[in-house]
Structure formats: C-alpha cells, structure tokens
Amino acid sequence: QKEVEQNSGPLSVPEGAIASLNCTYSDRGSQSFFWYRQYSGKSPELIMSIYSNGDKEDGRFTAQLNKASQYVSLLIRDSQPSDSATYLCAVRGGGSQGNLIFGKGTKLSVKP
Amino acid sequence: GAVVSQHPSRVICKSGTSVKIECRSLDFQATTMFWYRQFPKKSLMLMATSNEGSKATYEQGVEKDKFLINHASLTLSTLTVTSAHPEDSSFYICSARRQGFAQPQHFGDGTRLSIL
Numbered sequence: 001q002k003e004v005e006q007n008s009g010p011l012s013v014p015e016g017a018i019a020s021l022n023c024t025y026s027d028r029g030s031q032s033f034f035w036y037r038q039y040s041g042k043s044p045e046l047i048m049s050i051y052s053n054g055d056k057e058d059g060r061f062t063a064q065l066n067k068a069s070q071y072v073s074l075l076i077r078d079s080q081p082s083d084s085a086t087y088l089c090a091v092r093g094g095g096s097q098g099n100l101i102f103g104k105g106t107k108l109s110v111k112p
Numbered sequence: 113g114a115v116v117s118q119h120p121s122r123v124i125c126k127s128g129t130s131v132k133i134e135c136r137s138l139d140f141q142a143t144t145m146f147w148y149r150q151f152p153k154k155s156l157m158l159m160a161t162s163n164e165g166s167k168a169t170y171e172q173g174v175e176k177d178k179f180l181i182n183h184a185s186l187t188l189s190t191l192t193v194t195s196a197h198p199e200d201s202s203f204y205i206c207s208a209r210r211q212g213f214a215q216p217q218h219f220g221d222g223t224r225l226s227i228l
Binding site: 034043090100105 | 155158161203209216
C-alpha cells in the first residue's frame with residue numbers, strides 16, 4: 001500500500017524562525033510532489049509543487065526533494081503567525097487517474 | 113490562475129433529504145475532478161475521481177448509489193448525497209485538475225453538510 005508519512009506535530013516555532021516540515025513516501029516511482037496548507041475549517045490551498053531532485057524556492061517557501069531517500073520537505077523562512085496551519089504533503093500515485101496520496105498533515109504553530 | 117468554486121458552502125437539512133453539491137472550475141478546463149470528505153481533525157479521504165464524460169471511479173467502501181457523481185462538462189462536476197443521514201454529516205471538498213499527469217489539484221472551498 002502506497003503511503004505518505006508526516007509527523008503530526010504540533011510543530012511550534014517562534015515568529016521569525018525557520019519552520020521545517022518533513023515527509024516520506026513509500027512509492028519509489030512517484031514523480032510529482034505537492035505541499036498544501038489547510039487552515040482549520042477550510043479546504044487545502046496549494047503552496048508548492050516539485051518534480052525533480054533539489055530545491056525549489058518561492059518567496060519564503062522552499063521545497064526540497066530527494067528521490068533516492070524518498071523524502072520531501074518544506075522550509076518556511078521568517079515564519080509568521082499567519083503561517084499557523086496544517087501542512088499536507090501529497091504525492092502523485094500511480095494508476096490511470098493519477099490520484100494524490102495525502103499525508104495526515106503536520107500542524108504548525110508560529111508563536112508571536 | 114486556477115480557481116475552483118464550490119457551492120453551497122454550508123447545508124443543514126433533515127434526514128432523508130438528497131443534497132446536491134456543485135464544483136466548478138472557473139478559469140480552466142478540468143479534465144479530472146476529485147471528491148473528498150474530511151471529518152474533524154482527520155485527514156482528507158478520497159471518495160471518487162471523475163473524468164469529463166465518463167463514469168466516476170469510486171474508492172473502496174464508498175457507495176456509488178449513495179454518492180452520485182456527474183461530470184458532464186469540463187468545468188462542472190456535481191456530487192449528490194442521496195437520502196442523507198446524520199452519519200453523512202461531514203466536510204465535502206472537491207478539487208479539479210487540468211489535463212496532464214503532473215498538474216496539481218486545486219481545491220474548492222468545501223461544503224459543510226449537517227444532517228439533522
């Protein structure tokens with residue numbers, strides 16, 4: 001069974017610090033990886049997508065992918081209280097539909 | 113952009129009622145749409161995947177006669193919860209994806225369904 005694992009947290013960081021969110025996946029053939037942010041009571045919002053090994057930066061967010069280690073991470077620099085949310089790691093599964101397999105999410109709390 | 117509109121945002125109705133939820137991609141053509149449900153403090157659970165013009169593919173354990181999905185156009189999919197019961201109360205979220213395997217899914221704002 002294909003799985004995506006995340007530490008459920010909560011991860012608590014002070015305002016201005018770097019938040020590091022980690023995710024591992026079991027399907028070595030996975031090719032597409034996404035990070036979503038979900039505020040309480042709201043639907044997920046796409047933050048980053050990454051497809052090749054290395055780092056991808058977008059503003060305060062950096063996604064890192066290491067396919068050999070089956071590991072993807074999200075770094076949030078200069079964390080703000082508004083970044084407090086649950087962050088979902090999603091991996092494109094195999095099969096004809098290309099469904100996303102979601103981790104259970106890591107709850108991030110940024111303290112002022 | 114990639115905007116997905118979901119309507120209604122909240123429904124409260126009596127047991128036995130059928131409820132229809134609409135999911136529209138406003139600024140792109142969605143060849144594939146997905147329906148999820150999420151219970152409080154739980155992870156997303158995929159219910160079904162629908163491709164435009166085709167029958168939906170339901171996940172194991174999801175009753176296709178209970179949750180009717182129609183994806184008649186490239187911008188609209190509907191989920192109908194038939195004869196809803198209190199245990200169907202949940203947060204239902206749709207997402208839409210452009211053609212292309214690597215494309216991300218974009219989510220609607222969700223529908224909070226409460227069955228009395």
